[in-house]
Amino acid sequence: MAFRSVFDAGALRSEFEASGISTRFIPIIWKHVFQNPRCQLDEVPSLPAAAYAVLRSKFKPMTSSLSSAVDAKDGVTTKLLIHLQNGSSVEAVIMRYDTTLGKYDGKPRPGGLRSTLCVSSQVGCKMGCKFCATGTMGFKNNLSSGEIVEQLVHASRISHIxxxxxxxxxxxxxxxxxLVEAVQIITGHPFQLSPKRITVSTVGIIHAINKIHNDLPNVNLAISLHAPDQEIRCQIMPAARAFPLVKLMDALKLYQNDSQQKIFVEYIMLDGVNDQEEHAHQLGKLLETFKVVVNLIPFNPIASSSFQTSTKQNVTKFQKVLRGLYNIRTTVRKQMGDDISGACGQLVVSLSQQRSVGGASLLTDIEDL
Structure with missing residues (x-):
């Protein structure tokens, strides 16, 4: 890329250090751009002259632009299409919740209105999960830390995240x-999100799970498990062949011993594939020694898949087995943004699937927690 985002922290620090500029000015730049994303870098106040020269020659305040923001009929979900400087696009989704409407342990929950932003980390994906539209794109490229952080900047203009x-x-x-650099940025000044309010989801990249607690302490880990045994997992998640379930569970046990944190387990409910009572018992036995929250996810149909959504009866029965017999906290994910292809597993940017919603150009597909 000809210019880097100022939120590409490593690149900005290196350039400043090479020019003898103190890195203490970096949070000042980030704060100004966060509050004024359309600014020119010459407008950032109180920097040394050498800093302006470096910024002008090598960086942009924002390398991406917001192409569209489409609201779902549910009134609480907004899907963002973000155009990158290399010509590619990614999607992000804002989900708004009123936490006081739910209950926890039978009591009203504290809190109030809050917004969660679901961000992308790559253009496309090489994992190829058969129930996920993003996998149909194949892998295009990684996002820089700045391109990840810029999704938060764009979303923050719409809702407090x-x-x-x-x-x-x-x-x-x-x-x-x-990923690590982006999380370090958004948990520092000026974003100052709590690490406990950040969740990283993975299909189970074992070598990375083994080091994520040291690199990102207190960040939540979510595992896209989706099956209680290796055979079914490989059928619906081809990448699982590289990460055998036995080894994955060993890595999660070590992670939990080190972090002392709950692990979120994502489990997509596919009719007749992984949603039977026997599968619930298998999953319960697999997880009964862990501190986990299992999130059962109603399958959102995609054009490239023959899978069907589990019946409500099967989902309820599955949940009762995990809760009642194995004492595993289990929730059913609320479906959000289905009509704008913003629901779990639907994120994919493909010009061949482009359609128009509310006058905005919308490119179909994501996961929400």
């Missing part, structure tokens, strides 16, 4: 260095 989930396009742990 309190939580960030890396559940959009791509496998975050396959873009590990950019």
């Amino acid at each position: 309190r939580n960030v989930v890396f559940m959009g396009m791509g496998e975050p742990l396959n873009n590990y260095n950019a």
